[in-house]
Amino acid sequence: MENNSTIRLDAIDLQIIKLLQKNARITNKELAAQLDLTITPVYERVKRLEKTAVIGQYVALIDADKTGKGLMALCMLRLEKHTKDKLAQFEAHVAKIPEVTECYHLAGQYDYHLKILVKDMNAFQDFIVNKLSTNENLANIQSSFVMKKITDTTAVPLE
Amino acid sequence: MENNSTIRLDAIDLQIIKLLQKNARITNKELAAQLDLTITPVYERVKRLEKTAVIGQYVALIDADKTGKGLMALCMLRLEKHTKDKLAQFEAHVAKIPEVTECYHLAGQYDYHLKILVKDMNAFQDFIVNKLSTNENLANIQSSFVMKKITDTTAVPLE
DNA sequence: GATGAAAGGGAAAAGAG
DNA sequence: CTCTTTTCCCTTTCATC
Numbered sequence: 001m002e003n004n005s006t007i008r009l010d011a012i013d014l015q016i017i018k019l020l021q022k023n024a025r026i027t028n029k030e031l032a033a034q035l036d037l038t039i040t041p042v043y044e045r046v047k048r049l050e051k052t053a054v055i056g057q058y059v060a061l062i063d064a065d066k067t068g069k070g071l072m073a074l075c076m077l078r079l080e081k082h083t084k085d086k087l088a089q090f091e092a093h094v095a096k097i098p099e100v101t102e103c104y105h106l107a108g109q110y111d112y113h114l115k116i117l118v119k120d121m122n123a124f125q126d127f128i129v130n131k132l133s134t135n136e137n138l139a140n141i142q143s144s145f146v147m148k149k150i151t152d153t154t155a156v157p158l159e
Numbered sequence: 160m161e162n163n164s165t166i167r168l169d170a171i172d173l174q175i176i177k178l179l180q181k182n183a184r185i186t187n188k189e190l191a192a193q194l195d196l197t198i199t200p201v202y203e204r205v206k207r208l209e210k211t212a213v214i215g216q217y218v219a220l221i222d223a224d225k226t227g228k229g230l231m232a233l234c235m236l237r238l239e240k241h242t243k244d245k246l247a248q249f250e251a252h253v254a255k256i257p258e259v260t261e262c263y264h265l266a267g268q269y270d271y272h273l274k275i276l277v278k279d280m281n282a283f284q285d286f287i288v289n290k291l292s293t294n295e296n297l298a299n300i301q302s303s304f305v306m307k308k309i310t311d312t313t314a315v316p317l318e
Numbered sequence: 319g320a321t322g323a324a325a326g327g328g329a330a331a332a333g334a335g
Numbered sequence: 336c337t338c339t340t341t342t343c344c345c346t347t348t349c350a351t352c
Contacts, residue, residue, distance in 0.1 A: 007225050017226070020219035024183045027345060038321055043347075054225045060179035061216045064315045066166050067176070074265070074272055076235070076303075091309045103310040106233070108303030113233055117316055144235075144267030150250045151262040154313055156221045156228050156276055186328065197337055202330075 007052050021155040024058040069117040072146040076110040078139040086137050093135045099127050173317050180314040183217040228276040231305040235269040237298040245296050252294045258286050
C-alpha cells in the first residue's frame with residue numbers, strides 16, 4: 001500500500017503536519033494543547049519528522065506583488081532533442097535563471113513546465129529573449145499569465 | 160516605478176526576507192549577526208514586514224511523496240462559458256476540492272491552471288471524473304504529469 | 319509510549335543615548 | 336539605530352513511570 005519512500009505516519013503525526021503547514025512558528029506547547037498531549041512527545045515527533053525529512057524546510061511566504069514581482073507567468077515548452085545529454089544541459093541552463101521558481105520535467109503534451117516571477121511584461125520579455133531562449137535546444141514556448149489566484153497553497157492535502 | 164501595493168524595502172529588508180525565505184525559524188539573534196546589526200532593529204523590521212503582509216505566512220514545507228501524495232499533475236483547462244457568474248461558480252467549485260493546491264485564472268490559451276497532488280494515477284482518475292468534471296461548464300482539460308522537479312522553490316527571486 | 323521538572327536561551331517591550 | 340534591562344515563555348534535556 002505504500003512505497004519505500006513513504007514513512008509511517010499516525011493520526012497524531014498527520015495532525016502535527018497539518019498545523020505546521022499552516023503555521024511553522026506554532027510552539028510545541030500550543031501543538032501539545034491542540035493535540036491533548038504534553039510537550040515532550042510533541043517535541044520528539046516533530047524532531048522525528050524533521051530527521052526523516054517529512055518536514056523539509058520551514059519558510060516564510062512572501063507577497064510577490066509587494067516585493068515588485070507582480071507578474072506570474074506559466075510556460076509550457078518543448079525541446080528539439082530529447083537525448084539524455086540535451087535534457088541535462090537544458091535543465092542546468094534553467095536552474096541558473098533566478099526568475100524561474102518552478103521547473104518540472106513532464107510526461108504529456110509538453111516537455112517542461114516553468115513558473116516565472118517577474119516585475120512586469122517588459123521583464124518577462126527580457127526573460128524570454130535573453131535568458132530562456134538562449135538555449136539552442138528550445139523548440140517552442142506556450143506562455144500564460146496569471147490574472148487571479150483562486151487557490152495557492154504550499155500545504156499537501158492530508159485526509 | 161512602483162505601484163501602490165509595493166512597500167518600500169531597503170537592502171536590509173531584502174536581506175531579512177531572503178534569509179526568512181530559506182529558514183522561517185532563524186532567530187532574530189542569528190539574523191542580527193548575519194546582517195551586522197543588533198537584535199532590536201531586526202526585531203522591529205521583521206514585525207513591520209509581518210504587519211504590512213510582505214511576509215504573509217510562516218509554513219512548514221512537507222515532502223508530498225513521504226505523505227503518500229506521490230503524483231503531481233498539472234491541468235490546463237478551458238470553460239464553455241465565460242460569464243462572470245459562470246466563472247465565479249467554477250472557481251467556487253474548484254476551491255472546495257482538496258487535491259487542488261493551486262488554481263490560477265489565466266490570460267492566454269487556457270482559462271485555468273491547476274496543480275493537483277494525489278497518491279497515484281487511480282486517484283487522479285477519480286479526481287478528474289468525480290471531482291473536477293462534475294462541473295457542467297468545463298469544456299476540456301489538458302493534463303501533464305510531473306516526472307522530475309528541477310527547480311521547486313517558494314522563494315520570490317530578489318536581486 | 320507518556321509525564322513533569324530544571325537549565326538555558328530567545329522573544330518581547332520599554333527606557334536611554 | 337544601538338544598547339541594556341526585565342519579564343516571560345519556550346526549547347531542550349533528563350529522570351521517571
